[in-house]
Amino acid sequence: MGQLIVVPFLFFSGYGIMYQICKKGSEYIESIPKSRIFKVWIQFVFAILLFLLVDICIGNYYSPLKIIVAFFAWTDIGNSNWYIFAMLSLYFFTYIAFKFIRNNKIHSVIFLIFMCCVYIVVLTYSRKGSHWYNTILVYPAGMMYQLYKKQIEAVLQKNNVRYCVGVLLTILVLGLLCMVHLGIFNGGVWYSDDFFYQIFSIFFILTIVILSMKISVNNKILRLLGKYTFEIYILQRIPLMIFSRMIDNDYILFCVSLVTTLILAMLFKWFINHITFFHLVINKK
Numbered sequence: 001m002g003q004l005i006v007v008p009f010l011f012f013s014g015y016g017i018m019y020q021i022c023k024k025g026s027e028y029i030e031s032i033p034k035s036r037i038f039k040v041w042i043q044f045v046f047a048i049l050l051f052l053l054v055d056i057c058i059g060n061y062y063s064p065l066k067i068i069v070a071f072f073a074w075t076d077i078g079n080s081n082w083y084i085f086a087m088l089s090l091y092f093f094t095y096i097a098f099k100f101i102r103n104n105k106i107h108s109v110i111f112l113i114f115m116c117c118v119y120i121v122v123l124t125y126s127r128k129g130s131h132w133y134n135t136i137l138v139y140p141a142g143m144m145y146q147l148y149k150k151q152i153e154a155v156l157q158k159n160n161v162r163y164c165v166g167v168l169l170t171i172l173v174l175g176l177l178c179m180v181h182l183g184i185f186n187g188g189v190w191y192s193d194d195f196f197y198q199i200f201s202i203f204f205i206l207t208i209v210i211l212s213m214k215i216s217v218n219n220k221i222l223r224l225l226g227k228y229t230f231e232i233y234i235l236q237r238i239p240l241m242i243f244s245r246m247i248d249n250d251y252i253l254f255c256v257s258l259v260t261t262l263i264l265a266m267l268f269k270w271f272i273n274h275i276t277f278f279h280l281v282i283n284k285k
Contacts, residue, residue, distance in 0.1 A: 003131050004204055006083060007138050011205040013087065014142025017094060029098045036091040043272055044084050045071055047234045051079045054238055058245065078241055080234060082132045089119055090139050105147060113140045134197040141202045145209070157213060170207045177203055231265035238264065
């Protein structure tokens with residue numbers, strides 16, 4: 001069930017990009033290769049260089065081929081990689097879909113979904129784990145939600161009765177899907193259909209979205225952490241790689257790694273924002 005942790009990120013990434021496309025049109029579409037694909041990739045490259053340095057220091061060695069491929073997130077050298085590969089692919093699919101189908105956003109998203117399905121097939125036959133692709137359709141679901149947001153919210157927020165019915169229905173469907181996924185309806189056999197998990201993931205985030213129409217979770221700590229989500233995600237394994245060799249107590253290891261990750265994330269973001277090449281190429285208005 002831990003795979004669901006990435007679902008909000010995928011959904012809101014799709015939602016945010018569609019919002020920008022609707023707002024800025026072709027100007028934003030043309031900026032995707034630089035502002036999305038290259039920006040994420042170059043940050044990932046610097047993270048890989050940092051992992052490579054740590055690996056050398058602690059005595060982990062990899063073949064040159066594996067290191068080269070790791071820079072493109074196809075494999076790893078101790079870092080997280082599947083999510084970066086997925087996001088770079090989704091940004092590329094988005095650019096292709098909206099570049100060549102300009103006049104109909106629905107058709108563009110449908111074509112994007114088709115490319116996502118091809119992506120699923122390719123990764124399946126490449127023998128990648130199902131976590132590489134079993135939540136990928138949440139991204140275009142976020143795009144579709146943005147396109148129909150006004151209609152959806154007009155129905156749900158018209159009055160409290162409709163809202164409560166909407167919440168109960170999504171929770172009921174999510175609960176039923178969860179029971180199927182856990183094998184309750186098929187003799188306790190784990191239900192591993194990846195297509196089913198895509199549907200399960202979409203209803204999971206829809207439940208969160210509908211609840212968030214009335215419930216707001218917001219404070220200074222969350223706003224601070226929100227500025228460093230990429231850095232925390234991509235760098236969190238480095239403190240664990242280092243301190244797991246020194247600290248046996250899991251609780252102490254967690255606390256030390258948490259603090260170190262936050263400091264490392266802030267330093268990494270500062271570095272990325274201040275190196276001349278990155279500043280000129282990525283942040284240029």
